Amino acid sequence: MKTTNQFFTAITAIFLLFSSFSFSQEEKRPMYISVTTMYWNSDSDMSMDDWKAIEKEYMDKVTDKNEHILWAGYFTHLLTSNSNEVVYAQTYPSWEAIEKAAARNTELENAAWPDKTAREAFLKKMNSAYAGFHSDEIYATLPDAKMSSAELPEDAILYVRKNKQAFPEDGTKEELKGFMDRMLTDVINKNDYIKAYYPNRHAWGSDKRDFVQAFYLDSLGDLDKMFKKNQELMKAAFTKEESKAMGKYFKSHGDYIYGVVKL
Known part of the structure; x- marks a missing residue:
């Protein structure tokens, strides 16, 4: 554009x-944000409503209960180079929290779906919405952010x-x-x-020159x-x-x- x-x-x-x-002193500023770019699975027959429902269930039972993750959200393509893009982002209070978050997710998954067969079936269905490849970037957040003052429409x-x-x-x-x-x-x-405005600089990924707004x-x-x-x-x-x-x-x-x- x-x-x-x-x-x-x-x-x-x-x-x-x-x-x-x-960020105000009362707010817990995220120090890092991981950005995973995924792609829709063209062979999946999952509807958008079904996709939202299954991701919300996982978010409610796992992500929102993970103390090492401060925030998480999904974004879908409007004007990008690939119409199949689905971007998932998570923020963390520290570098150590990134690794801890993954291990904690596993614990919460086991608690949410104690039956192994049911758990594997749920995760397989959830992941079937995406193609088998993705890319990851990690950025360090900057304190110079304009926080959202109201819920977005x-x-x-x-x-x-x-x-x-x-x-x-x-x-x-x-x-x-x-x-x-x-x-x-x-x-x-x-x-x-x-x-709202959030600036981030490169921490881990393909190009250390990256400054993302x-x-x-x-x-x-x-x-x-x-x-x-x-x-x-x-x-x-x-x-x-x-x-x-x-x-x-x-x-x-x-x-x-x-x-x-x-x-």
Whole structure:
């Protein structure tokens, strides 16, 4: 997906990197997020309602009871390179919790379905919705998040921007932070179309340059409105020279849009 304004495209990749949105002291901030990209099994005859029902049962009996998992959710393809994509994400309080969560899932599965035959049948049916391959990434969360202030509606979307970082010789953390402080005050705080925002950096996976931004919006129709509002706010806040200086910190990006699944 391409935006309609090159000025916006050049610098969106880095806005909020050093923003001051943060988790409150009372909230338990997730430190890592695992992202598993799966694909629908073309041979499966499972309906969407059946898929949601079986995943909800597992979520209720296992995932929600796993103390090492802070949050979990599903997202389905809207505008990505593969229409069969199903993305599953989980957040954790620590690196150690990732391994502990897997072992705890096994314990909870045994408790939820004590009969081995019944348990294996349930898991086989659940997994039959997906093809036999998937990919995994683990990201370290950043504290600069805009938390959702209300429950998202049924048509909510997740817009994901996967940026490739650059490391310019003439760049400094101080310069970028100064730009981002202004970006936060003059742009993101004033854009009501962004309902929540979560930035993450590479921890384990295929490319250490990855800096991933996740934006929650009320609907697909709000995506273009968000872009236009950002263009308007940034044009007022930054000169062309400042925009060019910000753009040097990232090489490129990819855009992905998913539907938020409510089980």
